[in-house]
Each structure stands twice: as structure tokens, then as C-alpha cells.
Amino acid sequence: MKTIYETKATxxxxxxxxxxxxDGILNLEVRMPNSMxxxxxxxxxxxxxxxxxYAxxxxxxxxxxxxxxxxxxxxQVTATVGLQSSETEGITLVAALEADIQGVDREVAQQLLEKAHATCPYSxxxxxxxxxxxxxK
Structure with missing residues (x-):
């Protein structure tokens, strides 16, 4: 495979x-949210x-x-990402994607959505x- 892009974060x-x-473009402080x-x-x-x-x-x-x-x-794609906790699996990541697609009918939009999910590197x-x-949506 040929690498087409690579980056590094610390x-x-x-x-x-x-x-x-x-490259210094992303330089942020992170904090645990109140809910955790x-x-x-x-x-x-x-x-x-x-x-x-992901979005x-x-x-x-x-x-x-x-x-x-x-x-x-x-x-327009909105990604909702969360953490869930269970006794059997511990803490797991969950995600929900909601896409608003304009310019095609709903059936075609649904087909595009399914193909994008099969294509997206994150997915x-x-x-x-x-x-x-x-x-x-």
C-alpha cells in the first residue's frame, strides 16, 4: 500500500x-468532562x-x-460520540452519524449514505x- 498522508500527534x-x-497547528489543552x-x-x-x-x-x-x-x-454530517459503561464490556466508544443530503431524492440519498459508510476510512x-x-436527516 502507498501512504498518501500521515501525521503525528502527541x-x-x-x-x-x-x-x-x-506541525503545531493543533495545540490544545484537554480536560475530563464534568460528567466523567x-x-x-x-x-x-x-x-x-x-x-x-469522523464528521x-x-x-x-x-x-x-x-x-x-x-x-x-x-x-452536512453531524457525529455524536460518547462513552458507555457496562459491567461486561467496561467502557466502550459509541457513535452516531446524522447526514443531511440535499440535491437528490431520499432513496438516492440513503444509497449514498450506505456507500459512504462502507467507504469512509473512519467507518x-x-x-x-x-x-x-x-x-x-
């Missing part, structure tokens, strides 16, 4: 520390960062699939490991 201090990329027993505040957390990346990647996959079918669409990476729901 975390120090875990959920109450700092994350940065090697942290102090929260005006900081991001790993789940927000994952949600942002952007999935929207790109959606646009790619539409272009490959010579379709013009306008789309493929977490397939069978994370419970992901994908819905058309």
Missing part, C-alpha cells in the same frame, strides 16, 4: 493534559476531537461517492469495534 497528561500535532468526574471547563476532550474528525471524514466520503456517480449534492477502521448508527 498527548501528555492523558485526559487532563495537552495534545499537539507535530472532571473539572470540565472551556477545554476539549478526546471524544470531541474524534467526533470532529469531516464521513462528509468527504459522502462527497466522493456522489462525485463517482456524477451527482452533485450538498451535505472502516472502527467496523465491528464500535457501535455506529447512521441516519439520514
Amino acid at each position: 498527548a501528555t497528561g492523558g485526559r487532563n493534559g495537552k495534545v499537539s500535532t507535530e 468526574g472532571g473539572n470540565g471547563g472551556n477545554y476539549t476532550n478526546p471524544e470531541q476531537l474524534f467526533a470532529a474528525g 469531516a471524514c464521513f462528509d468527504s466520503a459522502l462527497q466522493f461517492v456522489a462525485r463517482s456517480q456524477k451527482l452533485r449534492i450538498e451535505s 472502516r477502521a472502527i467496523h465491528h469495534n464500535v457501535n455506529v448508527s447512521v441516519t439520514l
